[in-house]
Amino acid sequence: MYDHLAEKLDAGKTVLIDGGTGTDLEKRGAQMVGAAWCAFATETSPDILASVHDDYIAAGAEVIAINTYATTLPMIEAAGHDKQKWEKLTVQSFEIAKASAARAAAPVAVAGSFSVMRPVTPGTDQRDPAYTISEEAERALLGDQANLLKDLGCDLIIMEMMRDNHRSVWATEMAIATGLPVWIGISCRANEAGEVRGYNDPHIPFKDIAPNLLSMGGAAAGIMHSDINVTQPALDIVRQTWDGPLMAYPESGFFKMPQWQFSDLTPEEFAAVCCGWVDNGVQIIGGCCGVSVDHIAALAAALDR
Template sequence: MNYQHIKKRLDAKDIIVLDGGTGTELQRRGAQMDTAAWCGPASLTNSALLTEIHLDYIKAGADVITANTYASSRLMLTGAGFGDRVAEINTIAVEAALRARDLAPEGRKVVVAGSLSHMVPVAEGTAVVDPTKTPPLNQISDAFHELAQVLKTAGVDHIMLEMMYEPTRVPLVLEAALATGLPVWFGLSARRTTDGRV
């Protein structure tokens, strides 16, 4: 129901306001980040803070809030020791966003997006991909499909593909998102290569 409201507004060429960064705001407000999975595991111990962050974005005018699931695929959580808790962590993250939507001021119709990135393991404490920890493409695809289905089951209104930049992983994550049958939004991220190309 909430998504249909946003869809009508989009069709009418209305401006839709997205929230700010969920993980970065969680970090800014003092939640402990993981060196392997950044903000992913933080949902386990910061559910109330996540709801507060989402609600603050709603009060600031956001029409769409994004669950803290950007760094929460099995690919990321395994390196942090939480690979067996993928469904639990992501469900908690979505529930925090849904609670914020329920607390939204009367008359506000807010959509909850499930963030799905194409992150793969990074060198500890950095944002640089660690090629020694990058699994084969079939395992990457499986992890994306798993997370997309968890997000759907948890109750997101649509899938938000965030920070898409890596050409070999983009088709895999897009396929996983589309397989849910939910609406999919696609966010690009421009990067400059070492030889100066964008």
């Protein structure tokens, strides 16, 4: 299935991906769990999850990500469950997405969403400082995460919210070691002076983070889950050290664990901004948290699909 995407990218064409699966689940009434956000919606609201995938495909998405962004072992353990539950949720997330892709009239790739999400302080989007783990244990955990996505049969892995020079680098290394195509999605923020900084490390310039992730290779790379206004400056920094296919899928709103705070960005506004990025060389385009099916449908129409 990935060969179809690779051919499009090699030909300089645009690939449309889905929007914010987790926030769509929340908007449609799926239960959000305080310690693990949307992870358990796979089990408690499988029909809603299937409808989210189906609707994004109907809107024009050529790639859908399985609901595993928040389904990391530390998040599942923080919610009081064990590794067996993590594996079960990951498998079910893949099976639901794969079934949606199989129902599609056109080819749809199923991507494993690979994050480094760890327990979060309630009411914020910041990691709980009480959570600690050794590098050795972290690497083993990330290796298990990557290998499960491969063993399930994901067509590719999308690294989501890579943001630092340690855990994110280790995760990307593990994903690339699987041999699957890997798209590296990096997140960032602007400080009060408008300078692009690390997403959780405002004292670290983004230009000191991106190259370490990009140097490992990958099939595509770019900016995701970042504010629309900071995405283009961040893409400019990525392009300084990356000459492969460029990706962009921004957020709209902000997170206060375990609820997403939605903004009023219209589908038309979203599509116009994304088309500007495409005009500047972005080939993989879509949305993240707060971006809905309506936004992706408007983007597909603007791209004349």
